[in-house]
Structure formats: structure tokens, C-alpha cells
Amino acid sequence: MAIKTILVIEDDRFIGEMYVRSLKKAGYEVDWMVGGNDGLIAARNKNYDLILLDVMLPERRGNEIMEALRGKEDLIPNTKVIIITNFEQDDESRMAMEHDADAYLIKAEITPKKLIDVITKLG
Amino acid sequence: MFFDRTDIYTPEEDDLDFISFAAHELRGPITVIRGYLDVLEDELQPVLQQDQAELMKRLIVTANRLSSYVNNILNASRYDRRHMKLRLSEESLKRIYEGVSDDMQLRASAQNRVLVVDIPENLPTVAADANSIGEVLGNLIDNAIKYSNEGGLVHVAARPIPGFVEVSVVDRGIGMPANIMPSLFHKFYRSHRSRETVAGTGIGLYICKAIVSSHGGIITARSIENEGSTFSFTLPIYDTVAQKLKSSHNSNASLIEHGGGWIKNHSLYRG
Numbered sequence: 001m002a003i004k005t006i007l008v009i010e011d012d013r014f015i016g017e018m019y020v021r022s023l024k025k026a027g028y029e030v031d032w033m034v035g036g037n038d039g040l041i042a043a044r045n046k047n048y049d050l051i052l053l054d055v056m057l058p059e060r061r062g063n064e065i066m067e068a069l070r071g072k073e074d075l076i077p078n079t080k081v082i083i084i085t086n087f088e089q090d091d092e093s094r095m096a097m098e099h100d101a102d103a104y105l106i107k108a109e110i111t112p113k114k115l116i117d118v119i120t121k122l123g
Numbered sequence: 124m125f126f127d128r129t130d131i132y133t134p135e136e137d138d139l140d141f142i143s144f145a146a147h148e149l150r151g152p153i154t155v156i157r158g159y160l161d162v163l164e165d166e167l168q169p170v171l172q173q174d175q176a177e178l179m180k181r182l183i184v185t186a187n188r189l190s191s192y193v194n195n196i197l198n199a200s201r202y203d204r205r206h207m208k209l210r211l212s213e214e215s216l217k218r219i220y221e222g223v224s225d226d227m228q229l230r231a232s233a234q235n236r237v238l239v240v241d242i243p244e245n246l247p248t249v250a251a252d253a254n255s256i257g258e259v260l261g262n263l264i265d266n267a268i269k270y271s272n273e274g275g276l277v278h279v280a281a282r283p284i285p286g287f288v289e290v291s292v293v294d295r296g297i298g299m300p301a302n303i304m305p306s307l308f309h310k311f312y313r314s315h316r317s318r319e320t321v322a323g324t325g326i327g328l329y330i331c332k333a334i335v336s337s338h339g340g341i342i343t344a345r346s347i348e349n350e351g352s353t354f355s356f357t358l359p360i361y362d363t364v365a366q367k368l369k370s371s372h373n374s375n376a377s378l379i380e381h382g383g384g385w386i387k388n389h390s391l392y393r394g
Contacts, residue, residue: 012151018158086150088197108150108190111161 003049003123008032009039010054022112036060055085063097070100143200146193157186184233195326202333209252213361216281217242223257236268241280249358255334262327263292263354271296287357295351308332
């Protein structure tokens with residue numbers, strides 16, 4: 001299944017805009033949410049092919065969103081999730097997130113071009 | 124009267140936490156700088172003059188290097204807190220190198236060095252954490268570039284030896300005197316000469332050694348002053364350790380005698 005629609009949940013405006021711009025230029029349909037609550041609502045309401053999920057978000061952390069979406073039952077069985085973060089935690093919340101996600105990427109290492117490569121491989 | 128001042132002299136967990144926190148903070152701006160450069164390089168390509176394109180290349184190389192320094196600091200902090208974890212899987216060196224190849228070629232050409240890479244296709248696969256070994260290669264190649272001369276050759280090669288694959292990074296640069304060799308892999312060590320002539324923190328080789336020995340390999344250096352240096356490291360051939368790895372869920376603990384450390388695989392991609 002090729003990836004067409006993407007939800008970006010990222011609170012840093014510069015970083016969010018950068019991903020949205022590059023993904024749109026690459027032909028993806030992109031929605032962008034800056035808060036954890038809005039992000040979770042959007043993820044539940046619309047069937048995205050892919051969610052790019054930041055971890056350090058206002059209101060609700062990425063790991064909580066992941067838990068809400070895939071913890072007890074998988075609410076998004078047709079959606080891939082890529083965790084994007086600059087803070088590597090050495091704890092269980094990360095292990096759980098990694099387990100439930102399709103990829104875990106460090107933002108500082110992933111330029112838009114590399115991100116699109118990963119998305120293409122994932123799709 | 125006695126004062127207990129030992130706490131002044133021992134690095135505390137808090138200090139390391141602070142360093143790690145600060146280094147993490149740097150990653151936000153680095154993300155923006157590297158990302159926007161990536162975008163601009165593409166979009167400005169048709170209009171940039173040749174000299175401007177060269178400046179752009181230097182910006183990208185510098186931003187990439189900054190990112191590597193931050194990774195070194197984070198890795199060293201994790202290693203010192205015994206929080207380093209490797210996730211070993213069956214990897215080919217060729218593929219690991221491909222992950223850093225563009226960056227390395229760019230670094231070499233921006234500094235006017237010739238980087239020649241000779242990694243045969245048919246080498247046995249190794250048990251490795253691809254990202255961490257990519258960082259080792261990046262550090263060693265970066266050093267070879269720094270300590271060689273304008274137009275100099277940096278040669279990366281790999282060959283099988285019993286039980287291991289050995290990777291070498293060879294330069295024909297300024298080399299090192301024999302007396303500094305024993306301290307080379309110590310944290311923050313920099314020779315007098317390096318301190319005077321070449322910028323650096325003395326953390327790169329320390330973390331290279333930490334990563335390689337956490338794989339169950341060894342890292343070595345040979346050098347002749349004014350003729351150049353060769354840094355080599357070994358990685359266990361996958362088949363020789365596959366059974367051990369399977370029984371420990373791909374953690375490196377079974378491969379090293381004094382485990383306990385771990386390195387995060389920080390761009391895990393499950394295809």
C-alpha cells in the first residue's frame with residue numbers, strides 16, 4: 001500500500017513547516033497538528049496512511065498518544081507510525097513506543113530528503 | 124579540621140546528566156539547520172554560482188560535523204553512565220558504509236582530500252549496530268582528513284581475518300610520535316601538537332573504542348611521524364556469534380566480558 005496521506009504531529013514550528021513543505025512538494029497530502037491533544041483527535045478521526053509523531057509535545061506526550069492509539073487495541077491498523085525525536089530516553093516508555101511504531105528516527109539525523117527515503121521504503 | 128572535598132573531584136551523575144541534556148538541546152537547532160540546508164541545496168542548485176555552491180557545501184559539511192560532535196558527547200555520556208546499548212544484527216560492512224558514504228565524500232572533497240573506499244562485496248557479514256559503526260567510521264575518517272595534508276589520500280579498506288572482519292582507515296598525513304600512542308584512546312586526550320594545530324575535543328577516539336569494544340572487537344592504531352596513521356578495528360563475523368546473539372535477543376551482552384553498557388540504536392528502521 002503506497003503512502004499518500006500523512007499526519008504530522010510536531011510542535012516546533014520551524015521543524016514542522018520544514019517537514020510539511022518537503023512532504024507536500026514530494027506529492028503527499030499532509031495535515032499538521034502542533035499539540036498532543038489535537039494530534040490524537042486528528043489521528044482518531046481520519047484514516048491516515050502515516051503519522052509522523054514527535055515525542056516532546058505540549059499537553060500530551062508522543063508516548064501517551066502511541067499508547068492511546070495502539071496500547072490496548074490497535075485503533076489505527078492501516079496506519080504506519082514513525083516516531084521522530086531528538087531526546088532518546090533510556091527507559092521503558094521508549095521501548096514500548098519502539099515496539100508499537102514502524103520506525104524510530106532522530107530528527108537531527110533525518111533531513112527531509114532522508115525522511116522521504118524512509119517513507120518510500122515503508123510504503 | 125578536615126573538609127571532605129572528594130565530591131569536587133568525582134564526576135557526578137548530575138554533571139553527566141547536565142551534559143547529556145545540553146547536548147540533546149543542541150539537536151533542535153541542528154535539525155533545523157541541516158534540514159533547511161538540505162531543502163535549499165536542492166532548490167537553489169539552478170541559480171547558485173560555482174563559488175556559492177562551494178560555500179553551501181561547506182555549510183552542509185559543518186552542520187553534519189556538528190551533529191556528529193553532539194552524538195559523540197551523548198554516546199560518551201551514556202557510556203560513562205553504563206547506559207550504552209547496542210542492538211546487533213547481521214550487517215554487511217558495505218551497507219553500513221553506504222549509510223555514511225555521501226557525508227564522508229562531501230567532508231573529504233570540501234577539505235580537498237581524496238577518499239578511496241575499498242570494501243569488497245563478498246565479505247562475511249558482521250554482528251553490528253549499524254548506526255554506531257557508522258559513527259566509528261565517521262570519527263576515524265574525520266580524523267584522517269584532519270591530520271592529513273591538502274590533496275592527501277584517505278583510504279578505507281576491509282578484509283576478513285579469522286573470526287572477524289577488519290576495517291582500516293589509512294592516511295598519509297602528519298602521523299604521531301610513538302610516545303603519545305598509549306594515551307590515544309583516553310577521554311579528552313589531545314597531544315600538545317594537536318592542541319596547537321587542530322581543533323577537537325579528544326572524545327572521538329574514546330567513543331570509537333567504547334563502541335568497538337562493546338561489539339567484542341578491538342581498535343588499534345599504528346603511526347609513523349610525518350608518514351601517516353592507520354586506525355583499524357575488528358567486528359565479529361556474524362556466523363561466529365549468531366547463536367550467542369539469538370540467546371540474548373540480539374543484545375551485545377553475550378559478546379563482551381564486562382557487559383552492562385548499552386548503546387541505543389538511534390535510527391531504527393524496520394522495513
